[in-house]
Amino acid sequence: MEKLPPKKALPKGVLAQRENGLYSFSPRTPLGQISAEYLNIINTVVQEYNLPSVRLTAGQKLKIQGIPEGCVDEVIERLGPIGEFSKCYVQTCPGKTTCRLGMQDSMSMADKLEKLLNTIELPWKFKAGVSGCSMSCSESYVRDLGLVGKKKGWTILFGGNAGKRVRIGDILIEDVGEERAFEVICKTLDFYCEKTKKRERTARFVERVGLEAIRDAVFSS
Ligand code: SF4
Structure with a gap:
């Protein structure tokens, strides 16, 4: 044939x-x-x-x-x-640039985050959301990586998912500035990329390895 x-x-x-x-x-x-x-x-x-x-x-x-x-x-x-195709799209809200409730500059943060994520070979589908305040209009609590702007800085969440097994992301750190936020994000993603199984989204990853193991890897050095 x-x-x-x-x-x-x-x-x-x-x-x-x-x-x-x-x-x-x-x-x-x-x-x-x-x-x-x-x-x-x-x-x-x-x-x-x-x-x-x-x-x-x-x-x-x-x-x-x-x-x-x-x-x-x-x-x-x-x-x-x-x-052009963007591997990883970061959902964001206008933040304090135009929203009267905005606590942090979510647009600038999301821009930097998207550039970072597009340089990393992430193992599987990955969604990120950056919200300028805790109203979380960019659904930061149910994203693989979520950032929420508060008065004193950024809260970083990891392991959220809005799919059929909804999961609210766990808080990794609160009240941090941009530089520290990116340090924590990079270390968290390094650990995820190294330890994840094939096609394992972050929500299932956190459930499997446990938040403490992630915190140890991110904050012990
Ligand atoms: S999350 Fe907050 S800052 Fe962003 S659009 Fe919603 S209310 Fe405004």
């Missing part, structure tokens, strides 16, 4: 939809912000390729849906820099 040619690998970030031959893609929208220029580009692409819809995801991302197989590369290219 003649062997079928191998299926062409999809570009990073492109997902096959349930409908055969259609694909979706989330353009890069760092910090949930889209400039007027990019809105125009997205609108032009959606109209020109007659794409059925753009959806807002629960995680504040745009999802361009219904892209026919033959147009995937072109659509991404046409989107320009916004067509």
Whole structure:
């Protein structure tokens, strides 16, 4: 029997939809912000390729849906820099830049965090949320990594999940400045990457290894 040619690998970030031959893609929208220029580009692409819809995801991302197989590369290219794939997206709120309840600058923190996370080879799906105050509009308590701004600094949570086994993240440290926050984040992620099992999200990881083991690894040196 003649062997079928191998299926062409999809570009990073492109997902096959349930409908055969259609694909979706989330353009890069760092910090949930889209400039007027990019809105125009997205609108032009959606109209020109007659794409059925753009959806807002629960995680504040745009999802361009219904892209026919033959147009995937072109659509991404046409989107320009916004067509770049971001491995790890950090959900954030406006924080004290515009929100009257904001205690910390969540936008700046999220920007730095997203840059850090995109340099790390994380073992499995990873979600992060940065909220400017304890109202937690970015769902920091149910994210793999959550940051919450308070009067005296940042609270860092690890191991949250909003999936079918909901878990509130455990507090690793409170009232820390940016530098200390990143030290704790880096050490926590190092430990997670080293000790995790294949496809183990942080919530299940914390349950398996225990919070004390994580704290020991992060704070003992
Ligand atoms: S988490 Fe706090 S700072 Fe951020 S949008 Fe909500 S209320 Fe405002």
